[in-house]
Amino acid sequence: MVRLFGMPYRKWSPRVQLQGNLVWDRLAEMTDLYGPRISGSEALEKSIDWVVHMAGKVDGLEVRTQEVNVTYFKRGAESLTLLSETRGAVPLTMIGLGMATPGNVTAQVVMAHSFEEFEAMDKETIKGKIVCINPPWSDYFGFARYRLLGAKVAADKGAVGFLIRSATPFSLNTVHTGSSVPAGIPAAAITPEHADMLDRMSRRTSLNSSSPFAHLFTAPVVRLEMASELFPRVSRNVIIDLPGADPDPKVAQEIVLVSGHIDSWDVGQGAVDDGAGSFVAWDVIRVLSQLEQRPRRTVRAVLYTNEENGLAGAYAYRQALDDKALQNHIFAIESDTGVFKPWGLSFQSASTDQRTIAKQTAYLTRMGEHVKRRMPDGYHGGHVTTGFTGADIEPLCQDGVPCAGWLSLDAIKKDEFGLNGYFYYHHTHADTVSALNATDIAASI
Incomplete structure (x- = not known):
């Protein structure tokens, strides 16, 4: 994602870490410590505290949280039994x-x-x-x-x-x-x-x-038994900002948003969906903060809560923006289809004019060629398509913000574009950090 900002590579600081296991290691640490993070759970809130501490105290970034009212789904005993003669x-x-x-x-x-x-x-x-x-x-x-x-x-x-x-x-x-x-x-x-x-x-x-x-x-007969409870809770979005460096405050206050969601279902570790996506967004800010030449505009990472069962975090973020703050959002990117070998972006224009859309897509495609030339050996990202971008940024997209969804190559076939492999892991006990590759994650940043 960092490569999308078009920063001149001669300005990279030797302190910048694009390669290595940093993001994977951090994700493994948090998910091993706290496990899956369903909205409203203690595990989610402890995970959010962990992110806030690491981003603020360890990385030295500007981080805050935004309270969100959510519903906590507490699963009880459940079973399905075939009653066979x-x-x-x-x-x-x-x-x-x-x-x-x-x-x-x-x-x-x-x-x-x-x-x-x-x-x-x-x-x-x-x-x-x-x-x-x-x-x-x-x-x-x-x-x-x-x-x-x-x-x-x-x-x-x-x-x-x-x-x-x-x-x-x-x-x-x-x-x-x-x-x-x-x-x-x-x-x-x-x-x-x-x-x-x-x-x-x-x-x-x-x-x-x-x-x-x-x-x-005989026709199958089953016994279905399910116990669960719902509780009102307060959760939080995590917002990490890198203020823009342009001398013109109007430009500096414009926001490029990168995002994922910090909550998960109550199975597995929530590493694929969407721990990796949210951690990549966070690490974009960390890496950009180490550049000798900072981005002209503000780059903001939002780790949304409650994507899985309500989208309350997405709507709370949008509703907190007045007209001026909304207009300052000039581009929003979401990663919520797994972080495997990077492929490119799915783009959704704010315009309905086909010539404008074609011009914007062509511009992103040229940027994609720039990205391809700078990918690590064995990686060929930088592609651009059009279509759906992401559930959490959809409220922004609907109100006129150009949006993009981060896309990877297929998680199983590796060298083909597609989402089928992602759904091997999706919402299962198999969603753990073992499904992710540290080098793929680093290449995506």
């Missing part, structure tokens, strides 16, 4: 969706294989049953929409529970959590393997099977 009680791998309604229900499972099929199902088919959506993987955003809203649609049709296949292109019986709107019925994600098993069992009951054991084929 041939196998007895079979535990299935599941995780309750955040903010979902707690409850204990036992019912037959009715399957849907696409979101369109689910919406078209009549109430008589669903009433009194647990709906399980088991679509093939295509992209994350379709899954995320129905993970968020599916329980509400199911409840409106008379369902007593809701299950959804985990949002991932690959699984080793790994379950992925996420948010659901409270809908009056319990809602959970299950592994792709167990969603497929329930699907096979359901299909067999509708076939004229020639199997000599067809009399044992």
Whole structure:
């Protein structure tokens, strides 16, 4: 990211550290000390205290926090059990969706294989049953929409529970959590393997099977048990500023914002999503502060809270800006799709004029060529595309700030652009610092 600011390399101070394990080591230390950081938790607030101390006392940066009202989702005991006539009680791998309604229900499972099929199902088919959506993987955003809203649609049709296949292109019986709107019925994600098993069992009951054991084929019945509580809490955004050095105060007060989110789900370590993104934003400020020639404009890192289950941090930051402060934000960048080998940016212009957008994109593309020439050996970042940039900066984008999302190469295929590999780890117990490479993180800064 530092390379995006176009600083002349002859002005680099020998004290500047772009390579090495500094960011990875810091992220490992914080996540090992405090673990996952769901909004409102003690772990998140202790992690924020750790960042404030390290950025302020160790790095000597200008750091402050901004209070944000959030809802703390405290997960309790939960389980999903297949009640099989041939196998007895079979535990299935599941995780309750955040903010979902707690409850204990036992019912037959009715399957849907696409979101369109689910919406078209009549109430008589669903009433009194647990709906399980088991679509093939295509992209994350379709899954995320129905993970968020599916329980509400199911409840409106008379369902007593809701299950959804985990949002991932690959699984080793790994379950992925996420948010659901409270809908009056319990809602959970299950592994792709167990969603497929329930699907096979359901299909067999509708076939004229020639199997000599067809009399044992019965529609799947499961017991879903979920306990959770919601509490109002106060969390904090972390704001780290490097004041602009331009002699014209109007220019110096203009802000280039880099960001990630400091909260995570309550599984894994929250290192991929989004510890690395927020730590890279912080380290951009640290590195720029060591330049002999400082940036003309203010560069600000924001480590947002509550991205995962409310976006309260993003809205609190935007609402605290008056018109002048908003106008001073001239560019906002977010990193929230993993920090692997750097690829480039997804750009969203503040203009609707196609010629203006083309001109801005061409300018960023030229800057990208500048970046490519200065990447470490083996790295080929600097690409520019257009599209969605990030959930936390979206309130700024909607109010006229040009925005960009930081993009990496695929986490698994390594040398191909794509997000599928990121979703191997997303919202799982596998989201740890072991999924990240220290050199990739350093190259991204």
